[in-house]
Amino acid sequence: MRVSRGFTGSRRGGEPGRLPPGQYDVGSNWPVLTAELTPRVDPDSWTLTVNGRVADPKVWSWQDLRALPPSTYSGDIHCVTTWSKLDTSFTGVSVDELLAAAGPLPEATHMVATSTTGYTTNLPLADITGGKAWIVWEHEGRPLTVEHGGPVRMLVPHLYFWKSAKWIETITLLDHDEPGFWEVRGYHDRGDPWREQRYQGD
Ligand SMILES: Nc1nc2c(c(=O)[nH]1)N[C@H]1C(S)=C(S)[C@@H](COP(=O)(O)O)O[C@H]1N2
Ligand SMILES: [Mo]
Numbered sequence: 699m700r701v702s703r704g705f706t707g708s709r710r711g712g713e714p715g716r717l718p719p720g721q722y723d724v725g726s727n728w729p730v731l732t733a734e735l736t737p738r739v740d741p742d743s744w745t746l747t748v749n750g751r752v753a754d755p756k757v758w759s760w761q762d763l764r765a766l767p768p769s770t771y772s773g774d775i776h777c778v779t780t781w782s783k784l785d786t787s788f789t790g791v792s793v794d795e796l797l798a799a800a801g802p803l804p805e806a807t808h809m810v811a812t813s814t815t816g817y818t819t820n821l822p823l824a825d826i827t828g829g830k831a832w833i834v835w836e837h838e839g840r841p842l843t844v845e846h847g848g849p850v851r852m853l854v855p856h857l858y859f860w861k862s863a864k865w866i867e868t869i870t871l872l873d874h875d876e877p878g879f880w881e882v883r884g885y886h887d888r889g890d891p892w893r894e895q896r897y898q899g900d
Contacts, residue, residue, distance in 0.1 A: 716774075718891035721782040728837075729781055730845045732864070733879065734815045739865050741849045744814070746796075746833065750870035753801035760849065763833070766791045771832055771855060776891040778858040788842075788853050790834030793826045796869065806871040810878060811852050811863040818878035819861050821854065822888070823871070830856055833866060858889035858896070 717723060741760040749755040758766075772787040802823065810820050825831065832853040835842050842848035847864025854861045860880045881887055886895040894900060 716784065717782055718776055719894045721776055721780055721891065724781045724783050728783055728786075728846065729777070729779075731777060731779065731859075732845065734817060736845055737813075737815050737865055738844070739814055739849055744849065744867070746850065746866065747868045748796050748800040748871070749868065750809070751803045751806035751873055752797075752871050753803060754799070756796070756800045758796070763791060763835075763850070766795050769795075769832060771834070771853060773855055775853075775855050775859050775862075778860060778885065778889065778891075778896050782891075787838050788832060788834040789836040789839075790832045790850070790853065792829060793831040793833060793852075793869070794829060796833065797827065800871075802871055805873040808872045808875045810870045810872060810876055811866055812868040812870065813863050813865040814867045815865060817863060817865075819863050820876050820878045820881055820887070821857075821861055822875070825854060825857060825861075825888070830854065856890070858886075858891055860885065861889055 744760055746758045746763060768789055769792045770787055770789045774782055774784045775786060776782045806823060808820060808822050809826060810818050812818050833850060834853045835850050850866060851864045852862045852866045884897055886897055886900055889895050
């Protein structure tokens with residue numbers, strides 16, 4: 699059943715089942731969460747590397763990346779600090795596209811994303827393949843601002859947003875799991891918001 703739009707209350711937040719447990723709708727706001735100092739990243743010297751357990755390690759320049767087939771995600775994002783942003787959109791390139799070029803080796807099971815700042819986060823390959831993860835440079839049709847990870851960040855919207863590394867620089871494929879910045883500080887290894895996997899043991 700559709701709930702009619704009234705003068706009060708949030709239509710989107712009011713949709714039953716739309717928000718994962720324990721989350722609230724920030725509406726048009728977009729909070730900034732940065733653990734380190736916000737870096738300055740020059741797109742002309744920035745590169746994206748896919749290395750580790752791949753047949754053919756690859757490096758893309760900003761221009762190279764923009765020449766790949768673009769892909770847009772339209773949907774929601776969920777931060778472990780309990781805010782969710784609904785019906786937002788990001789444009790970039792699917793991680794599938796990058797992995798197809800680098801050729802994951804059979805033993806590759808996980809990855810670590812590393813930012814220019816040294817921030818890291820780990821993901822199983824199953825969570826970044828099959829149209830579930832992107833490298834993005836646009837939010838709602840505008841260039842990603844530096845505080846939100848511009849020029850280029852990772853986007854893994856089906857998991858808590860700490861998995862979406864800002865200022866991403868390297869994707870390293872591994873034959874084992876290797877906890878990242880927040881994961882070694884007690885946050886859940888996978889971080890599925892629908893299962894409320896906030897902390898280790900959840
Ligand atoms: N490099 C880097 N990436 C990061 C973070 C960070 O502190 N540094 N914070 C993570 C967390 S906890 C969240 S919720 C989102 C926040 O992205 P935003 O600031 O664009 O909302 O980025 C994630 N990626
Ligand atoms: Mo977060």
